Amino acid sequence: MRKEYGLAARDLVDTLRYSSIKRRDFLRFCGVTAGLLGLSEAYIPKIAHAIEKGTKRPPVVWLNFASDTGCTESLIKATYPNAADLVLDILSVDYNETIMAAAGQQVEEILQKSLKDGNYILVIEGGIPTKHGYGMIAGKDMMDIAKEFAPKAIAILAVGSCATHGGVPAANPNPSAIKGVSAVLGDAYKGKIVNLDLCPVNVEVLVAVIVNYLLFKKLPELDVYGRPKTFYGQLIHDNCERRAHFDAGRFVERFGTEEEALGYCLYKMGCKGPMTYAPCPKILYNDRISWCIKAGAPCIGCGEQGWTDKFAGFYERLPDVSIPGFKGVEFTADKIGLAAGVATAVGIAAHAIASSKRIKKGGEE
Amino acid sequence: MPKKVQLKYEWNWAYRIEHWVHVASMIILVFTGFYIHWPFCLAKCPYCDFNRFLHFVSMYTLIIGLAIRVYMAFFSRFYADWKDFSIIQNIKGAPEMVAYYTFLKGEHKEYRKYNPLQAFTYLSWAGLIIIQALTGLALYTGDVFGLFSSQSAFGWINRLLGGEGFTRILHFLIMWYFIITAVVHVYMSLLQTLVKRDRTFQSMFTGYKLSSATGKKR
Numbered sequence: 001m002r003k004e005y006g007l008a009a010r011d012l013v014d015t016l017r018y019s020s021i022k023r024r025d026f027l028r029f030c031g032v033t034a035g036l037l038g039l040s041e042a043y044i045p046k047i048a049h050a051i052e053k054g055t056k057r058p059p060v061v062w063l064n065f066a067s068d069t070g071c072t073e074s075l076i077k078a079t080y081p082n083a084a085d086l087v088l089d090i091l092s093v094d095y096n097e098t099i100m101a102a103a104g105q106q107v108e109e110i111l112q113k114s115l116k117d118g119n120y121i122l123v124i125e126g127g128i129p130t131k132h133g134y135g136m137i138a139g140k141d142m143m144d145i146a147k148e149f150a151p152k153a154i155a156i157l158a159v160g161s162c163a164t165h166g167g168v169p170a171a172n173p174n175p176s177a178i179k180g181v182s183a184v185l186g187d188a189y190k191g192k193i194v195n196l197d198l199c200p201v202n203v204e205v206l207v208a209v210i211v212n213y214l215l216f217k218k219l220p221e222l223d224v225y226g227r228p229k230t231f232y233g234q235l236i237h238d239n240c241e242r243r244a245h246f247d248a249g250r251f252v253e254r255f256g257t258e259e260e261a262l263g264y265c266l267y268k269m270g271c272k273g274p275m276t277y278a279p280c281p282k283i284l285y286n287d288r289i290s291w292c293i294k295a296g297a298p299c300i301g302c303g304e305q306g307w308t309d310k311f312a313g314f315y316e317r318l319p320d321v322s323i324p325g326f327k328g329v330e331f332t333a334d335k336i337g338l339a340a341g342v343a344t345a346v347g348i349a350a351h352a353i354a355s356s357k358r359i360k361k362g363g364e365e
Numbered sequence: 366m367p368k369k370v371q372l373k374y375e376w377n378w379a380y381r382i383e384h385w386v387h388v389a390s391m392i393i394l395v396f397t398g399f400y401i402h403w404p405f406c407l408a409k410c411p412y413c414d415f416n417r418f419l420h421f422v423s424m425y426t427l428i429i430g431l432a433i434r435v436y437m438a439f440f441s442r443f444y445a446d447w448k449d450f451s452i453i454q455n456i457k458g459a460p461e462m463v464a465y466y467t468f469l470k471g472e473h474k475e476y477r478k479y480n481p482l483q484a485f486t487y488l489s490w491a492g493l494i495i496i497q498a499l500t501g502l503a504l505y506t507g508d509v510f511g512l513f514s515s516q517s518a519f520g521w522i523n524r525l526l527g528g529e530g531f532t533r534i535l536h537f538l539i540m541w542y543f544i545i546t547a548v549v550h551v552y553m554s555l556l557q558t559l560v561k562r563d564r565t566f567q568s569m570f571t572g573y574k575l576s577s578a579t580g581k582k583r
Contacts, residue, residue, distance in 0.1 A: 224520070235506050247414035249404055268404070275529035310528040317403070318537075319530050333534045334403075337541035344545045348552050354468060355556055362560040 036208040050214040059120040062096035065142045066135050066169045067126030067162040070200035072098040077286050122153035127162040127169045127178035134176035150185050156193045164195040171308035195226040199302035204283050205231050236273035239281040270315040271298035278303030373576035375568045377443040386430050390423040431494050450488050455481035493539050500536040
């Protein structure tokens, strides 16, 4: 490998040797990434080369805001060759509060140096409280930190649904007024922010977007929510491994039944797969071991913005409808329809009885 | 008092076919729609994919049917009825019809084809078929008429309503409006037939209605 790409690759090759990643594994990773990005085999060496440009490793600054750190957790559980190594050593993560070894003064210096040098990839995990004093790091508001680091970044990746739209911390009633990165930074950064929805983020998607950037020096094509179309372009329902059960009308009606054991469709258990655009059924989680539906849980739609509120009632197929003017009064759509139908039937019956005189008169004429 | 009664050709073949195509597609849409909403009678009915297929085909039929119906309203050589749907005219006439149907008044003005309440209902059907088509397409993931991606063209509706779940709820509640008004529609035509003995109900099959010469025409 060193021969092929020259001395520039020394850092990487040493890193790989140090963390006992085999060349085969590394190339396998490159192949997987090429597959994820929809590139041909011919790109595999190019991907390897892009990652291997040893001396010019793009610095990554990973900021943690209001979240449960699930995305970092997802990152360190990731695929081969151990994405923690990949992202930490190959991509040079200068700062990540959760997994960095350094602390205090030392790490603040690194962070400030990155900020001064600029041209880093800014990864933001977690929502941003927009009220003063509701979320602070080292005496600074999270919102101010985000605004401080955003201008010098070459790309901003909002990972996980907390960072993209607020996620769980921003769920109703949201006392700290948490917002997503795009909402906080505003339109000026449109096109520069990539929203990687899902809770937690799928690390293969994250790595693929970074590799895509290294390879082509641009961000992938984004949809209206700022998500890469490549990954968030298709409905979970359309790629679901249980779709055949849906099409054939085989449903789980209740948990703990034979149907559930047989792995039938979870549509009636409130699965939000038919409303969610995400790559879960294709890429899966935890080294491609499993994902929610494979594990037997209905999808809660965490790939869609505002899922915590709009999909609430995670085991209900549709949310309840609140009647305007009556706060707190909620009905299911079924009940509303049925009530209106019954009222109509009663009304018609009453009207028919009342009309009997007219009908009689009509008969006499 | 014997009135002079004559047969009147009320609906030509085009109107009748259009009507029954709408009826058929509506019935299929409601049935399959309920199935998609909550799959039932699992072992005996056609399965989900077939129900969805029928649902989509019927909706396409309905959309095309509406387009033809609007064309007929303006250019039918038999009877172009677009003037009968004049909102201003019908607002003026509506109170009398409401009074008639609530037994406050014994008689009402005769209309050429549709009384004001009818005209409003049919106009609302036309509007709501369009809304059903739009909300349906916002939920659909295929290509509209096989031409362009439904999601990229109509995804904004989901964003407007706050998510697919709410689009579904709207789609579902409008279906109930169709069910209710359709039942009322059948009831009213039966009632008219019984009260006036003018074969209104049969006219949608045969095309002919009995017309009393005394009725005021407009």
